[in-house]
Amino acid sequence: MSERIAVTIVVNGERRMFEVPAGRRLLDLLRVDAGLTGTKEGCGAGECGACTVLLDGLPVTSCLVLAASCDGKEVVTVEGLSGHGGRLHPFQDALVVHGGVQCGFCTPGIAVAGAAALARGFQDGEQAARLMSGNLCRCTGYDKVLAALEFARENEHGSE
Amino acid sequence: MARSRAPQPGPLGGRGPRPDAAAKVAGSTRYVGDLALPGMLHAALATSPVASAWIRGIDTSAAGRLEDVAAVLTADDVPGRNSIGVIFDDQPLLVTDRVRMVGDRFAIVAARTEDAAWASARLVSADLESLPGVHDPDEAMRAGSPGVHGESNVFRTFRVARGDLGRLRSRAAVVVEAEYHIGGQEHAYLEPQGCLAVPEGRGRVTIVASCQCPFYIQQGVARVLGLPLAAVRVEQAPTGGAFGGKEDYPTEPAACAALLAWHTGRPVRLVLPRELDMQVTTKRHETVVRHRWGADRQGRLRFAEVETVMDAGAYVGLSTVVAERANVSAVGPYRVPAVDVRTHVVLTNNLFGGAFRGFGAPQVTWAAEATMDALARRLGLDPVEIRRRNLLDARHRVTCTGQRLAGPVLAREVLEQAVALSGWDGRTTPADTSGPIVRGTGVALVQYGCNLHWGGQRLDRSSAVVILQTDGSVVVRVGLTEMGQGNLVACQTIAAQALGVDPTVVEVWQPDTTTVGDSGPTVASRGAHMSGLAILDAVARLRTRLDPVAAELVGCTPDEVELAGGRAFAAGDPARGVSVAAVAAEMASRRVETIATGFARTRSRRFDPSSGQGEPYEFYAMACHVAKVSVDRELGLVHVEEVVAAHDVGTVIHRDALEGQIQGGVVQGVGWAVSERLAVDHGRLLNPNFTDYVIPTAADAPRVRIAVVESDGAGGPFGAKGIGEPSFIPVAAAVRNAVCDALGCEVRRLPMTPQVLVETLGDRHPFAWMVKSGARVPGPGDVEACRLGDSQGPEG
Numbered sequence: 001m002s003e004r005i006a007v008t009i010v011v012n013g014e015r016r017m018f019e020v021p022a023g024r025r026l027l028d029l030l031r032v033d034a035g036l037t038g039t040k041e042g043c044g045a046g047e048c049g050a051c052t053v054l055l056d057g058l059p060v061t062s063c064l065v066l067a068a069s070c071d072g073k074e075v076v077t078v079e080g081l082s083g084h085g086g087r088l089h090p091f092q093d094a095l096v097v098h099g100g101v102q103c104g105f106c107t108p109g110i111a112v113a114g115a116a117a118l119a120r121g122f123q124d125g126e127q128a129a130r131l132m133s134g135n136l137c138r139c140t141g142y143d144k145v146l147a148a149l150e151f152a153r154e155n156e157h158g159s160e
Numbered sequence: 161m162a163r164s165r166a167p168q169p170g171p172l173g174g175r176g177p178r179p180d181a182a183a184k185v186a187g188s189t190r191y192v193g194d195l196a197l198p199g200m201l202h203a204a205l206a207t208s209p210v211a212s213a214w215i216r217g218i219d220t221s222a223a224g225r226l227e228d229v230a231a232v233l234t235a236d237d238v239p240g241r242n243s244i245g246v247i248f249d250d251q252p253l254l255v256t257d258r259v260r261m262v263g264d265r266f267a268i269v270a271a272r273t274e275d276a277a278w279a280s281a282r283l284v285s286a287d288l289e290s291l292p293g294v295h296d297p298d299e300a301m302r303a304g305s306p307g308v309h310g311e312s313n314v315f316r317t318f319r320v321a322r323g324d325l326g327r328l329r330s331r332a333a334v335v336v337e338a339e340y341h342i343g344g345q346e347h348a349y350l351e352p353q354g355c356l357a358v359p360e361g362r363g364r365v366t367i368v369a370s371c372q373c374p375f376y377i378q379q380g381v382a383r384v385l386g387l388p389l390a391a392v393r394v395e396q397a398p399t400g401g402a403f404g405g406k407e408d409y410p411t412e413p414a415a416c417a418a419l420l421a422w423h424t425g426r427p428v429r430l431v432l433p434r435e436l437d438m439q440v441t442t443k444r445h446e447t448v449v450r451h452r453w454g455a456d457r458q459g460r461l462r463f464a465e466v467e468t469v470m471d472a473g474a475y476v477g478l479s480t481v482v483a484e485r486a487n488v489s490a491v492g493p494y495r496v497p498a499v500d501v502r503t504h505v506v507l508t509n510n511l512f513g514g515a516f517r518g519f520g521a522p523q524v525t526w527a528a529e530a531t532m533d534a535l536a537r538r539l540g541l542d543p544v545e546i547r548r549r550n551l552l553d554a555r556h557r558v559t560c561t562g563q564r565l566a567g568p569v570l571a572r573e574v575l576e577q578a579v580a581l582s583g584w585d586g587r588t589t590p591a592d593t594s595g596p597i598v599r600g601t602g603v604a605l606v607q608y609g610c611n612l613h614w615g616g617q618r619l620d621r622s623s624a625v626v627i628l629q630t631d632g633s634v635v636v637r638v639g640l641t642e643m644g645q646g647n648l649v650a651c652q653t654i655a656a657q658a659l660g661v662d663p664t665v666v667e668v669w670q671p672d673t674t675t676v677g678d679s680g681p682t683v684a685s686r687g688a689h690m691s692g693l694a695i696l697d698a699v700a701r702l703r704t705r706l707d708p709v710a711a712e713l714v715g716c717t718p719d720e721v722e723l724a725g726g727r728a729f730a731a732g733d734p735a736r737g738v739s740v741a742a743v744a745a746e747m748a749s750r751r752v753e754t755i756a757t758g759f760a761r762t763r764s765r766r767f768d769p770s771s772g773q774g775e776p777y778e779f780y781a782m783a784c785h786v787a788k789v790s791v792d793r794e795l796g797l798v799h800v801e802e803v804v805a806a807h808d809v810g811t812v813i814h815r816d817a818l819e820g821q822i823q824g825g826v827v828q829g830v831g832w833a834v835s836e837r838l839a840v841d842h843g844r845l846l847n848p849n850f851t852d853y854v855i856p857t858a859a860d861a862p863r864v865r866i867a868v869v870e871s872d873g874a875g876g877p878f879g880a881k882g883i884g885e886p887s888f889i890p891v892a893a894a895v896r897n898a899v900c901d902a903l904g905c906e907v908r909r910l911p912m913t914p915q916v917l918v919e920t921l922g923d924r925h926p927f928a929w930m931v932k933s934g935a936r937v938p939g940p941g942d943v944e945a946c947r948l949g950d951s952q953g954p955e956g
Contacts, residue, residue, distance in 0.1 A: 006349040031194075036187075037187075037190065037193075037194035038186070038187020038188065039187070040191070040193075040350075040351070040400075042350045042351065042434070043434045043849065043850050044433065044434055045434070045851060046852050047847055047849065047850035048350060048850055050350055053564065057622075070323065074931065077187070078186065078187035078621065079187050080185065080188070080190075088182070088185065091732065092185040095185050096177045096182050096185055097177060097183070098816075099175070099177075099178070099181075099816030099817070099819070099820050101178065101180070101181040101184050101185055102401075102644035102645065102646070102820055103183075103349070103351065103399065103400045103401040103402075103643060103644025104180065104183075104184030104185075104189055104352065104398065104400065104644070105191065105349075105350040105351040105400025105401060106350045106400075106541075107184045107185055108162070108185075108186075108187040111185055111187075117209065124857075125214065128858075129780070129858040130858075130859050130862070131855075131860045132857075132858040132859075133857035133858045133859040134857075135857075135858070136348075136350065136850065136855060136857060137350070137858075138347075138348050138349055138350055138401050138403070138821070138824070138855065139401055139644040139645075139824045140820055140823060140824050141820070141822075141823030141824040141826055141827035141828075141861055141864060142823075142857075142858040142861045143819075143823040143864055144816070144819070144820060145825065145858065146858060147263075157581065
């Protein structure tokens with residue numbers, strides 16, 4: 001029925017080709033076509049942030065991005081945050097250690113958004129909270145999420 | 161029993177990663193929406209867009225003709241009973257003759273793709289004849305109003321009657337009369353409702369569901385399919401938040417998916433789109449509370465009259481149970497010599513009232529704490545001081561239901577802890593009103609009845625299985641669920657503590673109805689409590705077989721065996737011991753049984769529902785919150801800066817999980833207090849999305865400071881009490897009292913949106929001359945104005 005569009009996307013470091021209908025969301029390409037179900041759909045309207053991925057290094061809500069618009073771009077999902085040998089990203093590690101995970105459904109988006117916040121840098125807790133305010137969490141009250149982010153930042157600085 | 165043994169050093173009360181955290185953070189935890197099976201179909205629902213109508217006919221022919229559609233089913237296709245009410249038989253799975261709420265199901269569809277399923281569902285057409293609905297609970301209560309089910313809309317009225325009201329009314333020096341309008345609340349769990357039904361052949365079915373209560377689903381699906389309970393296996397999927405919203409509701413989607421799987425012979429997955437989820441699932445009850453409370457000149461409460469009207473929506477669901485808790489919680493942790501409480505469950509065609517963290521207690525607490533502040537103001541007393549003069553304590557142990565509290569009564573302790581930590585200073589409203597920002601402080605308490613109310617005590621039991629593996633690792637199965645609150649880590653900690661092993665060798669698996677007995681619902685802050693007690697019972701039984709083997713290896717008598725640090729040793733002689741793993745291996749080689757079951761139940765209690773006198777709960781947890789707010793009195797915007805939360809927890813099981821529950825409860829309470837408004841028009845939710853229904857973000861969360869009061873004597877595992885609900889209940893009340901302190905006025909509507917505050921200020925609003933009178937009810941267009949604080953996107 002609908003025309004299919006060929007796109008080439010680097011997903012978590014791997015160059016992959018997909019043929020998608022014009023209306024396909026990046027979220028569905030990732031979850032269905034690429035089989036990467038770590039990225040979650042919480043609202044489908046760009047509000048909750050559970051589907052956050054990095055698109056060319058910047059955090060986006062993948063439910064609002066058309067897959068066809070991602071040709072030639074690079075996407076990093078929660079599965080791609082970990083480094084070689086499956087080691088977790090320092091922020092993922094910190095979320096585990098600092099109790100920043102409860103039901104876990106928002107967690108992949110939080111992990112990606114937090115990694116982006118660390119890469120971008122932030123001045124203080126208030127700015128960190130603003131950077132994370134695109135990701136809703138209904139369980140934790142955010143305290144331990146932000147504590148984990150601060151811990152990850154300090155540790156990164158410590159290891160430089 | 162294991163509890164009689166001397167406590168050993170162990171993980172109890174410590175911190176440490178949750179067992180489920182690493183997979184969740186890596187994105188490898190598979191929720192229902194991530195599951196796919198060969199040949200799996202996707203389900204969709206055809207639901208009513210109107211709240212009240214007669215159904216002349218339902219036409220599914222066009223829906224069935226659509227490509228990729230495998231089945232379109234209506235009530236005629238139900239092999240068992242077309243009924244899913246959890247307590248009362250008033251709610252059909254699929255409607256036939258009458259629509260009573262928006263979301264009533266005409267038909268259900270299974271198709272090869274999700275898109276095809278929902279496209280097909282949209283083609284189901286129902287021929288409806290308009291029927292006036294009833295949308296105002298007060299109107300619904302009047303004789304002659306249209307009956308939602310044909311008779312009186314007042315489904316139940318609960319009472320608490322105690323003391324000589326006439327005599328004590330005359331002793332009151334001040335009387336406060338008030339009417340409070342308290343809005344509902346959406347759970348806003350991040351994972352929408354979902355389930356997967358798998359036909360197993362031979363008349364059996366497996367349901368994998370995001371849920372709190374696998375045993376409710378088991379019963380509902382068995383009823384709808386006409387199967388014995390044993391033929392329905394329900395496995396709890398990792399559950400992305402629940403808060404009460406996945407107590408009874410998941411039976412509906414599970415029964416839909418099961419019916420479709422039954423007819424097609426294929427696995428069927430159903431995940432609700434957010435908008436439908438928010439429209440049709442249960443909500444915190446919208447409630448009106450009317451008060452007449454009196455106190456003497458010293459501020460001692462003399463009497464309290466309370467009338468509470470809870471809007472149940474069109475089906476009873478759990479509303480009677482919610483109202484039971486609201487009813488006996490209506491006067492808080494205060495001693496009141498004469499009490500007359502009436503709590504009505506009223507049917508309307510509005511949103512479906514149901515379970516939500518606190519279960520009726522938050523609404524009546526909000527009202528009670530508002531009235532306490534009003535009395536204090538009338539008497540010129542500090543809000544903390546009037547509470548001090550009325551709290552239940554070691555000398556005044558009798559509650560409004562006539563229950564004499566056993567063990568430590570810690571209301572006073574949590575109040576003083578909160579006062580100390582918050583630096584409460586016998587506050588006065590700040591004099592500086594030159595600028596738009598004013599600050600205030602508010603206090604609120606709750607007396608939370610732990611576990612299920614007397615009315616549900618037949619369900620208050622729990623089952624566990626503990627299996628010591630041959631390598632010394634341990635499998636634990638319980639019947640109560642993990643939904644984010646931390647039941648897995650609590651059970652892991654309790655089992656590890658009882659067996660004296662490291663938590664990392666204990667694996668707690670998600671509940672499955674084929675592995676443990678019906679343990680009732682995971683609600684009422686009973687998860688860790690009831691599963692923990694069952695685990696301790698199982699460990700005690702296991703040790704009747706383990707200890708003799710260990711004793712032989714160690715060279716002592718079985719009753720001298722102690723377990724700690726991963727080792728079995730003779731009491732007082734840890735050096736001469738063997739590892740628990742070695743004991744496990746020895747048990748295996750001797751063919752000693754290494755699996756044990758455990759069981760726990762709450763103490764049976766007496767209660768007279770006609771007078772509301774007796775023991776509604778086994779024991780109670782007290783909590784006190786102090787909130788500090790700043791309010792922009794021009795814009796009516798509230799910023800909650802800090803909440804101090806002091807909690808009577810018995811014993812801390814896992815400190816990170818405890819803090820996480822309190823922090824999360826506080827932020828959810830802040831949302832209900834200031835921004836989470838359900839805009840409803842004729843039973844239709846106008847803001848079924850996170851754009852217009854605004855829950856707090858990281859930028860809106862207050863600083864949360866926690867004080868924990870531990871004590872001996874409570875009945876939970878190692879003396880623990882539940883924390884899930886007490887962490888939420890006082891929040892909105894404390895915030896409300898702080899807002900009133902800041903503004904110097906009385907707010908009687910919740911949530912306290914800018915519109916509510918500006919209207920409440922009335923003539924005292926800085927721009928009162930500009931504010932037009934008369935514009936009372938906010939419409940959907942101004943929901944955006946309720947947005948909390950400064951929320952910006954990732955690049956903000």
